Amino acid sequence: MPSKCSAKCGRNAVLKRPKTGDSLCKECFFEAFENEVHFTVTKAKLFKPNTTVAIGASGGKDSTVLAYVLKLLNEKYDYKLKLFLLSIDEGITGYRDDSLDTVKQNRDDYDIPLKILSYKDLYGWTMDEIVAEIGRKNNCTFCGVFRRQALDRGANLLKVDYLATGHNADDIAETVLMNILRGDVARLSRCTSIITDSGDGIPRVKPLKYCYEKEIVMYAYFRKLVYFSTECVFAPNAYRGHARILLKDLEKIDPAVIMNIIHSGETMKVSEHSKMPTLTKCTRCGYVSSQEICKACVLLEGLNKGLPRLGIGKSSKVKRILEENEKLKGASCNGEDNKCLCSGNDLKPSKFNDLKI
Amino acid sequence: MCSVGDDFDNQTEKLMQKATLTKLSDTCNKCRAEKPCIVLRGKDTYCKNCFLINTVHKFKASLGKSRLIHLNDRVLVWYQIGHPSVALLHFLRTGLDLSTPKKLRFHPIILFVYDQYQLNNKEGKELIENAKRIVSSFGFDCNFISFADYVSNPENVPNLLNSESLFAENDIEKLNLVIHKTSSRTNRNDIKSLLRKKLLIDVAKYWKCKFVFTPEISIDIASNLLSNISLGRGSHVSIDTGFCDDRDDEVRILKPLRQFDMKELALYNNFNRLESLSVRKSAVNPYSSVQDLMAKFVIELQKDFPATVTTIVKTGDKLSLDKNAEVKCKLCKGPVSVSDDLVTSQQSTNFSRFVSNELVDCNKSRQERFSTICNKFDQTNNENELLCYSCTRIYGNFML
Numbered sequence: 001m002p003s004k005c006s007a008k009c010g011r012n013a014v015l016k017r018p019k020t021g022d023s024l025c026k027e028c029f030f031e032a033f034e035n036e037v038h039f040t041v042t043k044a045k046l047f048k049p050n051t052t053v054a055i056g057a058s059g060g061k062d063s064t065v066l067a068y069v070l071k072l073l074n075e076k077y078d079y080k081l082k083l084f085l086l087s088i089d090e091g092i093t094g095y096r097d098d099s100l101d102t103v104k105q106n107r108d109d110y111d112i113p114l115k116i117l118s119y120k121d122l123y124g125w126t127m128d129e130i131v132a133e134i135g136r137k138n139n140c141t142f143c144g145v146f147r148r149q150a151l152d153r154g155a156n157l158l159k160v161d162y163l164a165t166g167h168n169a170d171d172i173a174e175t176v177l178m179n180i181l182r183g184d185v186a187r188l189s190r191c192t193s194i195i196t197d198s199g200d201g202i203p204r205v206k207p208l209k210y211c212y213e214k215e216i217v218m219y220a221y222f223r224k225l226v227y228f229s230t231e232c233v234f235a236p237n238a239y240r241g242h243a244r245i246l247l248k249d250l251e252k253i254d255p256a257v258i259m260n261i262i263h264s265g266e267t268m269k270v271s272e273h274s275k276m277p278t279l280t281k282c283t284r285c286g287y288v289s290s291q292e293i294c295k296a297c298v299l300l301e302g303l304n305k306g307l308p309r310l311g312i313g314k315s316s317k318v319k320r321i322l323e324e325n326e327k328l329k330g331a332s333c334n335g336e337d338n339k340c341l342c343s344g345n346d347l348k349p350s351k352f353n354d355l356k357i
Numbered sequence: 358m359c360s361v362g363d364d365f366d367n368q369t370e371k372l373m374q375k376a377t378l379t380k381l382s383d384t385c386n387k388c389r390a391e392k393p394c395i396v397l398r399g400k401d402t403y404c405k406n407c408f409l410i411n412t413v414h415k416f417k418a419s420l421g422k423s424r425l426i427h428l429n430d431r432v433l434v435w436y437q438i439g440h441p442s443v444a445l446l447h448f449l450r451t452g453l454d455l456s457t458p459k460k461l462r463f464h465p466i467i468l469f470v471y472d473q474y475q476l477n478n479k480e481g482k483e484l485i486e487n488a489k490r491i492v493s494s495f496g497f498d499c500n501f502i503s504f505a506d507y508v509s510n511p512e513n514v515p516n517l518l519n520s521e522s523l524f525a526e527n528d529i530e531k532l533n534l535v536i537h538k539t540s541s542r543t544n545r546n547d548i549k550s551l552l553r554k555k556l557l558i559d560v561a562k563y564w565k566c567k568f569v570f571t572p573e574i575s576i577d578i579a580s581n582l583l584s585n586i587s588l589g590r591g592s593h594v595s596i597d598t599g600f601c602d603d604r605d606d607e608v609r610i611l612k613p614l615r616q617f618d619m620k621e622l623a624l625y626n627n628f629n630r631l632e633s634l635s636v637r638k639s640a641v642n643p644y645s646s647v648q649d650l651m652a653k654f655v656i657e658l659q660k661d662f663p664a665t666v667t668t669i670v671k672t673g674d675k676l677s678l679d680k681n682a683e684v685k686c687k688l689c690k691g692p693v694s695v696s697d698d699l700v701t702s703q704q705s706t707n708f709s710r711f712v713s714n715e716l717v718d719c720n721k722s723r724q725e726r727f728s729t730i731c732n733k734f735d736q737t738n739n740e741n742e743l744l745c746y747s748c749t750r751i752y753g754n755f756m757l
Contacts, residue, residue, distance in 0.1 A: 006713050006714050007712075007713060007714060007715060007716050007717070008714075008716045009716055009717075017709070017713060019706065019709050020706070020709050020710045020713050022710070022713035022714060024713055028713075028717075031712075031717060031726075032709065032712040032713050035712050035727055035730065036705065036708060036709055036712065038727060039700075039705070039708050039731075040700055040705065043699055043700035043704070044698075044699045044700045045699060076723045076724070077723070077724060077727070176586070177583070177586070179672075180582070180583065180586065180669060180672050181658070181665065181668065181669065182668065183668040183669075183671055183672045185672060185675045185676075188672070194698075194700070210700075210702065210705035210706075210709075242658060246650075246654050249644065249650055249654075250587055250647060250650060252644065253541075253543060253644060253645070253646065253647055253650060254541065254543060254647065256706075256750070257587045257588075257647065259589075259702045259703075259705070259706050260586075260587055260588055260589035260702075260746075260747070260750075261586055261587055261589075261591075262702040263589045263591065263701070263702040263703055263746050264585075264586040264587075264589055264590065264591020264592070264594075265586075265591060266591075266696060266698060266701055266702055267591050267592035267679065267694040267696060267746070268591045268592060268594065268676055269592065269676060269677050269678065269679050269680075270675060270676060270677070271595070271674075271675050271676060271677035272677070274674075274675035
């Protein structure tokens, strides 16, 4: 006999929530899920009324559900928010082409304006071109570093007040575990914050912070939301893999572990005696960075100078090469009119300011 | 979502370094003269003499650095199965026998806690005999207590110590009277370790010891730390897995071997021809509990990333207790943390549980429905302020 919905509505349950172990029918699950996001948004005071919010949209399940739920809550609970979808086109054939179609579908379905920025626009290179230079081994470094900044830069460009991303509870728990494995105390202390700032005054918020990945999938499934579920063709390699597999195994033993880990992350205190890296701003692009020049600018310099492996190796080596390049500046390639002195060709725009959008 | 880039900055190359093959030096790393006979951490070579001196020094340094133990203090030493405990006994005996200023000047008392319920009568007797023999070979007296007896009668420590019967047929039933039968293996392990800690403290108090030495080594610390994080004990990391656990006002639990790895201590025992205690263990499915899974995970990751254990231990060392927490949990005695976040994971879970069991009135508007639920939720005080987050979870399995 099918079990009854825990909310005592009399209907048969269709799912068992991993977060609480309760069985719910479709309607009660929708209401519960949406109410929980609303609870998080209001309790954590994520948004102020009459502001604009960019939703980082990849076409995947998390951002699709985020866009749908925010749109719905905005109407039902009168947040008075102006919502935007913001997508980044990395230029990966066979991955982004299809997922961008999904984002466009979301735009039409939910009637939210969409802005797509490409790596080509922002950095002068598509991921396909970068892979041709660097090979498949380290390309995820480029993609990840560029994307993180791309969203911030895009948010800046659209002059929004908030940037909302689809990070879910599993993502946060995984990050906590990974930061412990890597000994990254600075990140450990801030990775569970629901609101973070990347230095430009635009807060990055995570409204789905307490939503289980499985429940997000269930919500999308039962709401029949269109989302794109293919792994990136360059397949993010093992970097996070260990923490991810561990978390999935832990979830099988007890799903509550995910919330436990987030609780641990939230209540952990870093000792006053331990050294923390100071954050400054990149001298080239102004983006928040722990070094004088941010990772994106280093990687870009490498690509533009034909040294694509620059920034993959040690940072001391990078510093040396950058200094040498600085000395050679004017004498060789990078002429004042942004033309290469050797070939006379236009240089690819390497800075945000060079963009004409 | 793809979260590859969320973790990057300019220091990543230092983090999670892969195992690399390096050419080993032909001479001892320390004296630069003798031919080395062992390799530690996959790269450092030592001769026998330097290795032994270093190992002893490391032990003394960990005690000396803390400056906690004073002249003639009594220290309860928890003697356990395996290499680390024997090495610890040897460190103590050689330290006490010195006539130099480096002599150890406290009084160790050795305690063996019998909790090997997978053994039959004959094996149990043998184990106790062996324990006695090994401990007395160092010139110490070995004291015994039965874990199951303590658990069923914690007030009776004086009579339980060195009692005639250390194990009985109904030991497991005794445990089941305290730890609920239906508890998950994860919770059972968690409760057992809380009880074991309580046992050590109670015995230490009875014998007027100010300190307890436990024999955890680095890999135990690393997997305990990760397990504790996964059980929601993140705010207690510094006392649960740090050098000194001072949550009890009178007795401090110290972990003097927490910087050692198994290879070091096994070799130390081998060079000194020390016999360690071993027993038959029942096979454990690593996926049956959080603690077992973490132990397996750390061992496997350590193979590919040799810095794993030290990194985890060092990460733990950089964490501290919440100074604002005033209330102590009545179960684990750790501080109950008060969060200054507007919404916490605990609140969110409680709210989810609440809305999943609450019938909504469909005739009302959405906004009205939500505010009714919120009001009701605020009235039900879910949080037991006398228990920490993690102990709230196991409290139901515990029959006190």
